[in-house]
Amino acid sequence: MAGFEREPIVRTRDLVKEYRMGATIVTALAGVTLDIFRGDYVSIMGPSGSGKSTLFNMVGGLDKPTSGSVYINQVDIAQLSPHELAYMRCHTIGYIFQTFNLITVRTALENVTLPMLFAGVPADEADDRAARLLDLVGLENRYHHRPTELSGGQQQRVAIARALANEPAILLADEPTGNLDLKTGQEIIQLLRGLNQERGVTVISATHDLKMVDVSDRIVHVRDGTVSRVDLRSDVEVQVGELGGEESS
Amino acid sequence: MRPARQLATGAGVALGVAFYAYLQGVRVLGAADDQAKLRFLAAMSLALCAVGIANTMLMSVAERYREIGTLKCLGATDTFIAKVFLIESLVVGLTSSLAGALLGAGVAALFGWRSGAAVLPFVQVSVVIPLLVGAGLTLVASIAPALAAARMQATDALRVEV
Numbered sequence: 001m002a003g004f005e006r007e008p009i010v011r012t013r014d015l016v017k018e019y020r021m022g023a024t025i026v027t028a029l030a031g032v033t034l035d036i037f038r039g040d041y042v043s044i045m046g047p048s049g050s051g052k053s054t055l056f057n058m059v060g061g062l063d064k065p066t067s068g069s070v071y072i073n074q075v076d077i078a079q080l081s082p083h084e085l086a087y088m089r090c091h092t093i094g095y096i097f098q099t100f101n102l103i104t105v106r107t108a109l110e111n112v113t114l115p116m117l118f119a120g121v122p123a124d125e126a127d128d129r130a131a132r133l134l135d136l137v138g139l140e141n142r143y144h145h146r147p148t149e150l151s152g153g154q155q156q157r158v159a160i161a162r163a164l165a166n167e168p169a170i171l172l173a174d175e176p177t178g179n180l181d182l183k184t185g186q187e188i189i190q191l192l193r194g195l196n197q198e199r200g201v202t203v204i205s206a207t208h209d210l211k212m213v214d215v216s217d218r219i220v221h222v223r224d225g226t227v228s229r230v231d232l233r234s235d236v237e238v239q240v241g242e243l244g245g246e247e248s249s
Numbered sequence: 250m251r252p253a254r255q256l257a258t259g260a261g262v263a264l265g266v267a268f269y270a271y272l273q274g275v276r277v278l279g280a281a282d283d284q285a286k287l288r289f290l291a292a293m294s295l296a297l298c299a300v301g302i303a304n305t306m307l308m309s310v311a312e313r314y315r316e317i318g319t320l321k322c323l324g325a326t327d328t329f330i331a332k333v334f335l336i337e338s339l340v341v342g343l344t345s346s347l348a349g350a351l352l353g354a355g356v357a358a359l360f361g362w363r364s365g366a367a368v369l370p371f372v373q374v375s376v377v378i379p380l381l382v383g384a385g386l387t388l389v390a391s392i393a394p395a396l397a398a399a400r401m402q403a404t405d406a407l408r409v410e411v
Binding site: 057062063064082083086087089090091093095097101103114115118119162165166 | 315316318321322324325326327329402403
């Protein structure tokens with residue numbers, strides 16, 4: 001991974017987010033500066049209440065900071081109009097949710113074509129592309145099933161296909177395994193890792209699922225509204241090696 | 250949203266009970282001037298109808314916050330969200346107002362038709378006007394919730410618990 005200058009796809013600078021709860025002000029983020037590089041698989045970890053979700057929402061352009069900046073592809077998203085923000089969400093970022101958030105009255109195929117509708121892709125092309133994406137996530141026989149007719153893992157696969165609809169540079173996954181059993185969660189993680197390696201899409205995931213650590217290039221630990229530590233995959237592997245008594249290199 | 254909804258629900262209940270109480274009162278006291286009585290009844294039912302529609306529209310937006318947040322994440326513009334709700338409410342308003350107008354006018358004709366009564370004025374007053382009023386009320390009542398939904402931040406929409 002090292003050896004050449006890598007391009008940051010998401011940068012935050014002194015990110016502060018405060019919420020007003022009645023008379024008191026709660027500081028969710030207290031000045032976070034973070035670079036996420038193109039093609040990385042990044043996990044944001046932290047206990048609930050740590051500011052993890054807030055940081056995740058900021059990085060994805062879902063929420064606006066109280067102060068500080070978020071740059072996505074060198075663009076300060078605070079400067080974007082609602083319309084430009086919608087354009088960015090449509091073309092640059094694919095969202096995956098803990099609760100899948102599929103549109104229940106639509107079939108798998110229709111769910112995947114939805115973002116393409118917003119992007120103005122012609123219906124025929126959208127259907128073709130959606131079918132290919134459903135094949136990619138292993139749902140070749142489920143095009144016309146509705147979400148209620150699919151298992152949790154299958155629903156999350158539809159959501160991943162939908163997130164990929166407009167070929168985004170970033171996949172943003174909020175606790176993608178949170179509502180899945182162990183084995184299904186593992187499959188979803190492998191799928192995300194595969195997409196990250198084969199298609200070069202940057203994956204940013206908020207999680208407290210330790211299975212994620214195995215596949216992450218970097219793990220950002222959030223505590224009390226600040227980044228307390230960033231682990232690199234190589235470091236983690238070395239540590240594991242040492243624990244196992246095998247000296248690496 | 251919630252205080253507005255409770256206010257609308259409360260007003261709906263109050264008007265419904267007022268409507269019932271008025272009919273009971275008139276029944277006990279015996280009939281006065283028929284036309285004046287009927288006019289008041291029509292006004293009461295119109296207010297009841299308006300409150301019911303406003304409340305229904307508020308609820309239909311509120312129960313779909315998560316869907317709105319999802320659509321926003323997928324790249325839907327504010328205009329798109331507002332349009333979806335306005336078009337939906339117009340379709341619902343037109344079809345259900347037509348059904349309601351035909352039902353009401355049908356029952357009135359069934360029990361009250363006199364031979365020689367003029368058809369056209371009856372249709373005008375009893376079908377066309379209620380249809381337009383119903384559809385119009387539905388559309389007006391849905392404007393505020395539709396705009397509120399469109400302007401929501403995606404995270405707020407996803408986080409809201411109804």
